[in-house]
Amino acid sequence: MGRNAHWSCRLSFLLHSSDLNYQREEHRLEKEPVKAPHTESEPKPRRTTWRSRLPNQPPTGIWLFTLLAPLFLLCISLKVFRIAAHPTDFGTSDSLFFVLPDLLFQAGLLSLGLGLMGTARVGWARHLVLLALQLVALAVATIEMLATAYLHATGFTLDYSITAFALSRLDETWTVAASEVQTVHVWFFAVSLIVLAVGPWLAVWKTTRHPTEPSGPAGKLLWAALLVALSTALFAISLLPTSKETGRAFVRPAPLHLALGMLEKHEVLPQPGEQTASSKASVAARPSGPDRIYRDDPESPLPNVVLIILESTRADSLTPYNPGLDTTPFLAKIAEKSTLVDRAYAVVPHTSKSLVSILCGIEPRLSLAVPEARKGGMPGKCLAKLLGEMGYTTAYFQTPKKSFERRSRLVDNMGYEHFLSGDMVDVTGFSKVNYFGYEDAVMLEPSRAWLEEHAKERLFVTYLTNIQHHPYGLPKSHAEVDYRPFGAKTDGHNRYLNTVNYGDSFIEKIVDQYKELGLYENTVFVITSDHGEGFREHGQGQHDDVVFEEGLRIPWLIYKPSDPQPRRITQPASTLDVAPTVLDILGFRFDADSYPGGSILGDLGDRVLHASCYRRSQCLVGIYGHEKLIYYFDDRPPHLFDLAADPGEKTNLAEQNPAKVAARIEELRSWSRAVHELHRPFAKKSLRAAIQKKKPSPENKQHVFFGDALEMVGFDYPKGKGLKKGGGGKVRAGRKLVINYYLRAMRELSDDYRLVLVGTGENSTKNLDHIPVRGLHPFSDWKTTEYVRDSHRFNVPYSWRDKRINFCLKVVHATEGTLPVTGDISPRDGCVPITSMKVKPRKQH
Known part of the structure; x- marks a missing residue:
C-alpha cells in the first residue's frame, strides 16, 4: 500500500503541475501572440511589399464583383441611352423588353466567370483564367461603347461587316471616326477601361493577403461545366428577342450581335457556281452599257457637256424643290x-x-x-x-x-x-x-x-x-x-x-x-x-x-x-x-x-426603280410609281409606303398588303442576284487576260532574274502620251504612265514578295508597291509554267520639279530585303532600269 500510495501522490502532483503550467502559458499567450516555430524546411518570413499583398489565389467573390459590377452598370446604362436616343417613343414595358437581352447576357458572363474559375482553382491556371475574363470584359466594354457612339452618329447598329471593313481600311476610316470624337468621349472611354483593368486587382490588394486555401466555387468540375453550359444557354436566349420597330440588331447585346455577324449570311446571293430553282427562272442579265455609240449625222456640231455632282445634297434642300x-x-x-x-x-x-x-x-x-x-x-x-x-x-x-x-x-x-x-x-x-x-x-x-x-x-x-x-x-x-x-x-x-x-x-x-x-x-x-x-x-x-x-x-x-x-x-x-x-x-x-x-427625254413607261443600302444585305428598295417598298431581309418586317398620300413615310402599309409585299420582295432579291452576276465575271476575265502559257514577246525585251524567285522577259507601255518604243520620251507632271512587266515564277513563292517600281529624280523619289494583277493574283498563286503580265500605274506627282524621272523595278522580300539581280543588264542597288524620261513641269495653281 505504501508503494502504491507513493505513485498515486506523484501522479497527482504531476497533473497538478501540468495544469498550473498550462494556466501560466495561457495567461502569457493572452498578453503575447504565439510565434510559429521556424524550421529549416520552411521559408524565412519576407518583408511585406505591394507585390506580396497581391494574393496567389484571388478570392472569387471580390474579384468577380469588382470586374462584373462596373461592366454591368456600363453596359446597361449604354443600352438605356440607345433606347432613349431612338426616335420611337417606347413605353416602359417595351424599354424593359429591350434591356432584357442585355441582362441575360450579363448573367451569362457571371455564370461563365464562375464556371471557368471552378475549372482552375490554383496556380498559374487560375491567373490565366482571370486574365482571359478580364480581356473579355474589356472587349465587351469597348464594343458597347463603340456601338453606342456609332448609333449616336448614324442611327444604325454596329455590325461585323462595317467593323471589318473599317479595320481593313484604317488609313481611310480613322479620320471619319475621329470627326465624331469629343474630349468627353475620350475621358469616358479611358476611365471605363481603367476601372475594368485595375479595379479587380486593386480591390483584392486592399482586402486580403495570401490566403491559405484557394477560394472559388466549392464544387467539382461537374459544377463548373454546368455553369459554363448555363452561360452558353443565357447567351443563346439573349439573341432571340426582336422588335418590329427596330429589328433584331437593336435588341441584341452589341457584343453578341457583332460576333454573330461573322457567322450569319443572308441568303440573297448564290455562291459561285450555285443557282437555286427560283434564281434560274427569275434572274435576268443586267445590261452593262453599250460597247459603241454612233450618230446619224456625224458632221453636225456637238456641244460641250459639263456634269456637276453635288456631294450629299438632298432634293428638298434646294430652292427649286423647296421654294420656301x-x-x-x-x-x-x-x-x-x-x-x-x-x-x-x-x-x-x-x-x-x-x-x-x-x-x-x-x-x-x-x-x-x-x-x-x-x-x-x-x-x-x-x-x-x-x-x-x-x-x-x-x-x-x-x-x-x-x-x-x-x-x-x-x-x-x-x-x-x-x-x-x-x-x-x-x-x-x-x-x-x-x-x-x-x-x-x-x-x-x-x-x-x-x-x-x-x-x-x-x-x-x-x-x-x-x-x-x-x-x-x-x-x-x-x-x-x-x-x-x-x-x-x-x-x-x-x-x-x-x-x-x-x-x-x-x-x-x-x-x-x-x-x-x-x-x-x-x-x-x-x-x-x-x-x-x-x-x-x-x-x-x-x-x-x-x-x-x-x-x-x-x-x-x-x-x-x-x-x-x-x-x-x-x-x-x-x-x-x-x-x-x-x-x-x-x-x-x-x-x-x-x-x-433610259433617257428621261422619252417615255420610260411603268418601271421599277431599284436601290440598295451601302452595307451588303442590309436592305433593298423598290419604287413602284408612288409606292415604295423597303426590304430589311430577316432583321425586321418590310416597310411599304404610299408616297403620294404619305410623303414623310410615316405609315407602314406592309401588313395590309402581304401578297403584294411577298411578290415584290422576290423581285428585289432577283434584282440583287442579277447585279451580283453582272459584276462577277469581270475579275475572272481580268485575271485570265493577265496569265498566258506561251512566252510573251514584249516591245522591250530584257531578260533578267530576281534571285532564284522571278524571271522577267521584258516590259512595254500600253498607255501614256510621250512614251517611245524602247524607252525614253517625255511626260508632263500630273500625267499618268502605265508600265507592263512580263514575269515568271522560278519556284513556289510566298506572299512575302513585293514588286516595287521606283521613280527617281535629282531631288525626288516615289515608290509604288503592290500585289500583282491589281491584287487578284498574289505570288502564292503563281505557277512556274505561266507567264504573268503585271502593271504599275505611275502618277507623276503634280509637284514634280526635277527635269527627268528615272524608273527601275525591284523585288523585295519581307525579311530578306531586295533580291539580287542577274541577267542582261546592270542593276542599281538591285533595281532593274526601265526607262528615263524628261518631265515637263506643270504650273501649280
Whole structure:
C-alpha cells in the first residue's frame, strides 16, 4: 500500500503541475501572440511589399464583383441611352423588353466567370483564367461603347461587316471616326477601361493577403461545366428577342450581335457556281452599257457637256424643290429655263457607288468595297470612254482627296484623260471643311487653267464637290445664315443648309468660267447629286444606309443655254438614267437594251426603280410609281409606303398588303442576284487576260532574274502620251504612265514578295508597291509554267520639279530585303532600269 500510495501522490502532483503550467502559458499567450516555430524546411518570413499583398489565389467573390459590377452598370446604362436616343417613343414595358437581352447576357458572363474559375482553382491556371475574363470584359466594354457612339452618329447598329471593313481600311476610316470624337468621349472611354483593368486587382490588394486555401466555387468540375453550359444557354436566349420597330440588331447585346455577324449570311446571293430553282427562272442579265455609240449625222456640231455632282445634297434642300427655302438662288434662277426632274433617286447612297451609276449608267456592285476601281472591275464603258472615242477631251475635277476608295483609279477606269483632286493643288488661303479636304473653291483656278488650255476642243468635264459632306464645315469667308425659321431642325442641319448655299455659289462661279471663256452657249450643264443626307427624320443620320426619301431622293436638272426651255419630268427617274440621257441630248444612238435605265427625254413607261443600302444585305428598295417598298431581309418586317398620300413615310402599309409585299420582295432579291452576276465575271476575265502559257514577246525585251524567285522577259507601255518604243520620251507632271512587266515564277513563292517600281529624280523619289494583277493574283498563286503580265500605274506627282524621272523595278522580300539581280543588264542597288524620261513641269495653281 505504501508503494502504491507513493505513485498515486506523484501522479497527482504531476497533473497538478501540468495544469498550473498550462494556466501560466495561457495567461502569457493572452498578453503575447504565439510565434510559429521556424524550421529549416520552411521559408524565412519576407518583408511585406505591394507585390506580396497581391494574393496567389484571388478570392472569387471580390474579384468577380469588382470586374462584373462596373461592366454591368456600363453596359446597361449604354443600352438605356440607345433606347432613349431612338426616335420611337417606347413605353416602359417595351424599354424593359429591350434591356432584357442585355441582362441575360450579363448573367451569362457571371455564370461563365464562375464556371471557368471552378475549372482552375490554383496556380498559374487560375491567373490565366482571370486574365482571359478580364480581356473579355474589356472587349465587351469597348464594343458597347463603340456601338453606342456609332448609333449616336448614324442611327444604325454596329455590325461585323462595317467593323471589318473599317479595320481593313484604317488609313481611310480613322479620320471619319475621329470627326465624331469629343474630349468627353475620350475621358469616358479611358476611365471605363481603367476601372475594368485595375479595379479587380486593386480591390483584392486592399482586402486580403495570401490566403491559405484557394477560394472559388466549392464544387467539382461537374459544377463548373454546368455553369459554363448555363452561360452558353443565357447567351443563346439573349439573341432571340426582336422588335418590329427596330429589328433584331437593336435588341441584341452589341457584343453578341457583332460576333454573330461573322457567322450569319443572308441568303440573297448564290455562291459561285450555285443557282437555286427560283434564281434560274427569275434572274435576268443586267445590261452593262453599250460597247459603241454612233450618230446619224456625224458632221453636225456637238456641244460641250459639263456634269456637276453635288456631294450629299438632298432634293428638298434646294430652292427649286423647296421654294420656301432660299438656299440656292442661282439654281432657282436657271431652273426656270431647265429640264427639272421632280423625283430622281440614287441607286446606292454612297459616293463611289453613285459615281458608277451616274457616269457609267450601270448598277455598282452591292458591296462595301469598290471593285470597279480595280483593273477589270468595270463591266462596261462609261460616258468618258464612249465620248472620248467620239472625239471629246475628258476631265474630272473633285475637291475630296484622291486616295479615298482609290478614287483616281476609279476615274481612270471610267476613261477620263485628266484627273485632278483637291490634294493635288495649292490650298494656301483656303479652309479645310471636313476630313476629305478643303472648300470647293480650291478647284476654280485649276478648272480655269485647264479650260483655257483646251478651249478649242470638244469637252466633257465632270466636277464633284465636297463641302456638303459631314461634318458640314464652312470656310471663314462664307457668312452663315440662320435657316432654323425655314425648317432647319438642328445646328448640324443648319450648317448643312449653309454648305448647300455655298455649293450654289460654287456652281455659279463654274458657269461664269464658261461664259468668260466663250464656251457657255455651246455647253450643256447637267447638275445632280450622288445621294441625299439624313437628319434623324427616321432616326438615321448621314447617308450610307439611309434609304428613306431624305437619303435617296436627289436633285437633277439639265440646263442648255442655247435652248432655255423649261420642262418638268414627273415620272420617277434614277441615277442610272443620267448616262443614256446625256447621250440622247447629244444625238448619239445605241442599242435600246444596252442600259438598265433610259433617257428621261422619252417615255420610260411603268418601271421599277431599284436601290440598295451601302452595307451588303442590309436592305433593298423598290419604287413602284408612288409606292415604295423597303426590304430589311430577316432583321425586321418590310416597310411599304404610299408616297403620294404619305410623303414623310410615316405609315407602314406592309401588313395590309402581304401578297403584294411577298411578290415584290422576290423581285428585289432577283434584282440583287442579277447585279451580283453582272459584276462577277469581270475579275475572272481580268485575271485570265493577265496569265498566258506561251512566252510573251514584249516591245522591250530584257531578260533578267530576281534571285532564284522571278524571271522577267521584258516590259512595254500600253498607255501614256510621250512614251517611245524602247524607252525614253517625255511626260508632263500630273500625267499618268502605265508600265507592263512580263514575269515568271522560278519556284513556289510566298506572299512575302513585293514588286516595287521606283521613280527617281535629282531631288525626288516615289515608290509604288503592290500585289500583282491589281491584287487578284498574289505570288502564292503563281505557277512556274505561266507567264504573268503585271502593271504599275505611275502618277507623276503634280509637284514634280526635277527635269527627268528615272524608273527601275525591284523585288523585295519581307525579311530578306531586295533580291539580287542577274541577267542582261546592270542593276542599281538591285533595281532593274526601265526607262528615263524628261518631265515637263506643270504650273501649280
